[in-house]
Structures are given as C-alpha cells and as structure tokens.
Amino acid sequence: MLLRNAWYIAAWADELGSAPLARRICNEPVVLFRGKDGRAAALTDRCCHRAAPLHLGTLIEGRIQCGYHGLVFDGSGRCVAIPGQSRIPEDARVRSYxxxxxxxxxxxWMGEAEKADPSLIVDFPYHDDKAKWPNKHDMYPIRGNYMLMVDNLMDLTHLGYLHAKTVGGNPAQHVTAEMKTTRTPTGLKFTRWMKNSVPPPSYVKAAGFAGRVDRCQEFEFVAPSTVLQWTGAIDAGAPYSDP
Ligand code: FES
Ligand SMILES: [Fe+2]
Structure with missing residues (x-):
C-alpha cells in the first residue's frame, strides 16, 4: 500500500538543471523542472495530447515543451502554447503536484493537494550548514520495495554480521546493546547504547580510538519513507553531551 497524502523526497535540489528530470514516485511517472523564476515544478510525466512522456521534451524559458507535437506547459501544468492554433482548450493541462x-x-505531495501541509516536511538543516556539518549527497537506486529499506535501517542487529569489517565490529556487542524504543506521532525512534565495547574498524579509522568506547545509535523512522540516523562513540566512560 502506498500512502499518497504524504511528502516524498523526489530529488536533490541540484538535480534540477537545464534538462527535465524523470522520476517515479508512488508508482506515478513525474517530470521535474524549474520555472523561469527558478521555482521547482512537478507534473505528471504524460502529455495530455497523446500521452508522450514529457521528460523527453525540452525546457524553454522555464516551460516544458512536449517532444511529440510541441505543446508547451507551464509549472502549474497548464498548456500555454499549441503549435498551429491560437485557441487553447481549458482542459488542456496535466496534473501538477x-x-x-x-x-x-x-x-x-502525491495525494490531495489541499491537504499538503509544509509543516509536515522533515527538517534537514545540516545540509545548509556545510561549515559545521560537512556533507555530500548522492542518489542510490535500489530495486526493491522501499519498506524493505526501512526494515533494514530500523533493525541494526545485522551490523555485526553484514558490516563486520566496517561499521559492525563484534556481533556479540550488538546482541547485548541497551535498547530503548519510543513511538512518535509519525513513527518510531530507538536509541541503542553499546557501552564499553570494542570500536568497529570504521570508527577507529575515522576517530582513532585506542581503546574501548561507549557507542550510541539513534534512529528515527518518520512515516512513510524517512529514516534519520545518528551514530557516534566516545572513549569508554568519558562524559557525553549531545552536539
Ligand atoms: S503528445 Fe505531447 S504534444 Fe502531442
Ligand atoms: Fe546495513
């Protein structure tokens, strides 16, 4: 089942450039582009004339021109030009999101537009503060149900086995982790502490730990498709404060 009345990440902002971007969200083909004013727009990726995929068309001054017979649509999905005729029918439009x-x-927002509440969007302020939170981003397509990815991230018992040589380390310490699970209004959150444990290889490489550590993982699932991940370690017994 797909929740339609929800916000979904469709792209990184810098993916919207001079060419239309095709994505499939909730099993619907969507084309993304920027209007003349730079604002992002998303339309059904299907022309209302003869159903050609709009992403195969061209961007002309912030509008998308279908590559089949040349109809032009603005960011609201309205048809604004039809080659060879001056009359544009009222219903010549494609759905906008x-x-x-x-x-x-x-x-x-893939559902009923009047229910799209921007305050429901998950915050990622770290992306905007590269000095304090150095970051880079990418896209990783996975051929599988998105819920399997949520399952994977919310069940870290696989770390000691699947990621033994990197972020996993010793499987035994994952089995005995102190685990606290909390329901949230929109999902679930857990905190796992692996106190006085041997740091896994990636942690040693990144922070140069010489001895045992107190290690923490804090993960939050925000329905339908966001998982926030926090992880870190300190020398075992050292005082800890949340950055
Ligand atoms: S199918 Fe798009 S203009 Fe004809
Ligand atoms: Fe994993």
Whole structure:
C-alpha cells in the first residue's frame, strides 16, 4: 500500500538543471523542472495530447515543451502554447503536484493537494550548514520495495554480521546493546547504547580510538519513507553531551 497524502523526497535540489528530470514516485511517472523564476515544478510525466512522456521534451524559458507535437506547459501544468492554433482548450493541462524545496531536497505531495501541509516536511538543516556539518549527497537506486529499506535501517542487529569489517565490529556487542524504543506521532525512534565495547574498524579509522568506547545509535523512522540516523562513540566512560 502506498500512502499518497504524504511528502516524498523526489530529488536533490541540484538535480534540477537545464534538462527535465524523470522520476517515479508512488508508482506515478513525474517530470521535474524549474520555472523561469527558478521555482521547482512537478507534473505528471504524460502529455495530455497523446500521452508522450514529457521528460523527453525540452525546457524553454522555464516551460516544458512536449517532444511529440510541441505543446508547451507551464509549472502549474497548464498548456500555454499549441503549435498551429491560437485557441487553447481549458482542459488542456496535466496534473501538477504540490512541491517544496527545503534544505537541498525537493519534496512532492502525491495525494490531495489541499491537504499538503509544509509543516509536515522533515527538517534537514545540516545540509545548509556545510561549515559545521560537512556533507555530500548522492542518489542510490535500489530495486526493491522501499519498506524493505526501512526494515533494514530500523533493525541494526545485522551490523555485526553484514558490516563486520566496517561499521559492525563484534556481533556479540550488538546482541547485548541497551535498547530503548519510543513511538512518535509519525513513527518510531530507538536509541541503542553499546557501552564499553570494542570500536568497529570504521570508527577507529575515522576517530582513532585506542581503546574501548561507549557507542550510541539513534534512529528515527518518520512515516512513510524517512529514516534519520545518528551514530557516534566516545572513549569508554568519558562524559557525553549531545552536539
Ligand atoms: S503528445 Fe505531447 S504534444 Fe502531442
Ligand atoms: Fe546495513
């Protein structure tokens, strides 16, 4: 089942450039582009004339021109030009989606537009503060149900086995981790502490730990498709404060 009345990340903001971008969100083909004013727009990727995929067309001054017979659509999905005729029918339009660009991400609302509440969008302020939070980003397509990815991230018992040589380390310390799970209004959050444990290879490489550590993982699932991850370690027994 797909939740339609929800915000979904459709792209990184810097993916919207001079060419239309095709994505499939909630099994719907969507084309993304920027209007003349630079604002992001998202339309059904299907021309209302003869159903050609709009992403195969061209961007002309912030509008998208279908590559089949040349109809032109603006960011609201309205047809604004039809080659060879001056009359544009009222219903010559394609569906547009509520779209918000925030913290370097482009979010789409796939359901009823009047229910699209921007305050429901998950905050990622770290993306905007590269000095304090150095970051880079990418896209990683996975051929599988998105819920399997949520399952994977919310069940870290696999770390000691699957990631033994990197972020995993010794499987035994994952089994005995102190685990606290909390329901949230929109999902679930857990905190895992692996106190006085041997740091896994990636942690040693990144921070140069010489001995045992107190290690923490804090993960939060925000329905339907966001998982926030925090992880870190300190020398075992050292005082800890949240950065
Ligand atoms: S199919 Fe798009 S203009 Fe004809
Ligand atoms: Fe993993």
């Amino acid at each position: 509520p779209i918000i660009e925030k913290n370097q991400l482009v979010w789409l």
